[in-house]
Amino acid sequence: MVTLKPERATTRIPLPKAPAGTVYRGHEGMWSWVLHRITGVAIFFFLLVHVLDTALVRISPQTYNGVIATYKNPIMGLGELFLVAAIVFHAFNGLRIILIDFWSVGTKHQRAMFWIVIALWIITMAGFAPRQLMVIISEVSG
Amino acid sequence: MATTFDAPRTSARRGNVEKWGWIYMRASGVVLVVLIFGHLFINLVAGEGVKQVDFAFIAGKWASPFWQVWDGAMLWLALIHGGNGMRTITNDYVSNPTANRLLKGAILVAVALLILLGTLVITTFDPCPPNAAPGTLPSFCSALTR
Numbered sequence: 001m002v003t004l005k006p007e008r009a010t011t012r013i014p015l016p017k018a019p020a021g022t023v024y025r026g027h028e029g030m031w032s033w034v035l036h037r038i039t040g041v042a043i044f045f046f047l048l049v050h051v052l053d054t055a056l057v058r059i060s061p062q063t064y065n066g067v068i069a070t071y072k073n074p075i076m077g078l079g080e081l082f083l084v085a086a087i088v089f090h091a092f093n094g095l096r097i098i099l100i101d102f103w104s105v106g107t108k109h110q111r112a113m114f115w116i117v118i119a120l121w122i123i124t125m126a127g128f129a130p131r132q133l134m135v136i137i138s139e140v141s142g
Numbered sequence: 143m144a145t146t147f148d149a150p151r152t153s154a155r156r157g158n159v160e161k162w163g164w165i166y167m168r169a170s171g172v173v174l175v176v177l178i179f180g181h182l183f184i185n186l187v188a189g190e191g192v193k194q195v196d197f198a199f200i201a202g203k204w205a206s207p208f209w210q211v212w213d214g215a216m217l218w219l220a221l222i223h224g225g226n227g228m229r230t231i232t233n234d235y236v237s238n239p240t241a242n243r244l245l246k247g248a249i250l251v252a253v254a255l256l257i258l259l260g261t262l263v264i265t266t267f268d269p270c271p272p273n274a275a276p277g278t279l280p281s282f283c284s285a286l287t288r
Contacts, residue, residue, distance in 0.1 A: 037231065044224035051217065051256045054200075055263045060271065061197035061278035068195055080192060084182060091179070094171045101168065128187065135191030 028114040036093050039086040046083055077136035081129060088124045092117040163226055170219045177216045198280040201269035205282070210264050217260040225253035 024030055053071075056064040070076060096113045100106040106113075184203075186192050203209040228249045236242040270283035 040224070040227045041231065044228055047220055047224055048252060048256060051221070051260045055259050057197060057200055057267065058263045060273050060275070061201075062275040064197045064200070065278060071195070072192055077192065080186065084186070087178060087182070091171075091175045094168075095175065098168050098172065131187055131191065135186075135193055138190075139193055 028111045032093055032096070032114050032117070035089060036097075039090040042086050043083070043090060072139050074136050074140055077132060077139070081132050084128055084132070085121075085125055088128075089117070089121050092120050092124075167223060167226060170223045174216070174219050174223060177212060177219070180212070181216060197274075197278050201267075201280045202282075204264065204267050205269050205280070210267075214261065214264050217264070218257060221253045221257050221260075225249050 053064075053067055056067055071080070093114075096110070096117050099113060100110050103109075185195055204213070229246055232242060232245045232249070236245055270279055274283075
């Protein structure tokens with residue numbers, strides 16, 4: 001009687017240590033989605049506070065001025081810089097999403113458009129950041 | 143053999159609600175880019191930047207229907223856009239049905255209350271209120287006889 005050793009038909013493929021690459025995971029498409037979510041949530045919570053602080057104009061001018069004065073200290077000034085950075089990214093990436101949905105070759109160019117969004121974001125912030133820092137410094141120095 | 147399902151594959155009514163939500167996010171998004179970039183430029187970049195923002199500055203803007211409509215449109219479009227985004231995120235991450243409904247209820251209440259409050263503030267705004275402390279009013283108020 002002949003016993004045959006079971007033959008391994010396939011060689012064992014080791015499981016990847018890190019999440020394996022796909023066309024989506026770890027690439028521009030995923031990171032644009034992550035950033036869109038994070039900036040969106042941050043902007044939403046700011047908006048809730050911003051409607052409330054603006055509503056103080058209905059109580060009295062001095063009440064509004066007292067609260068809005070806190071928006072002018074340097075720490076809030078930096079907060080506004082981050083807020084504008086979040087809004088500008090969300091705006092440009094939102095336009096990219098619309099182009100992906102409606103432009104016939106939008107999906108094909110989504111990766112390039114992500115880098116265009118980043119470039120436009122850098123250009124816009126290069127314009128806004130020095131202006132905001134000037135305002136912060138002039139507020140501190142009086 | 144591939145199995146196909148006859149359209150509509152989901153209940154037509156629910157499908158339409160989500161479709162209109164999808165369309166709203168894109169339509170309001172385009173308008174909000176213009177409204178918010180204009181708002182940020184006028185309030186934070188032009189003139190003296192955020193330093194200039196006080197009651198007199200707001201009163202000067204809201205004395206004109208142009209800025210009342212601008213800010214009112216921004217209020218409605220942005221809060222509904224943000225509320226719908228938060229609803230989507232809640233549906234993605236909160237699988238417990240009770241917590242899901244509670245959170246979406248809280249988002250709806252917050253958005254509805256702030257739209258109501260903001261709309262009332264813009265429409266009933268008085269640029270020269272009688273309880274103002276000296277020096278807080280826009281210059282045009284001194285021309286008014288009370």
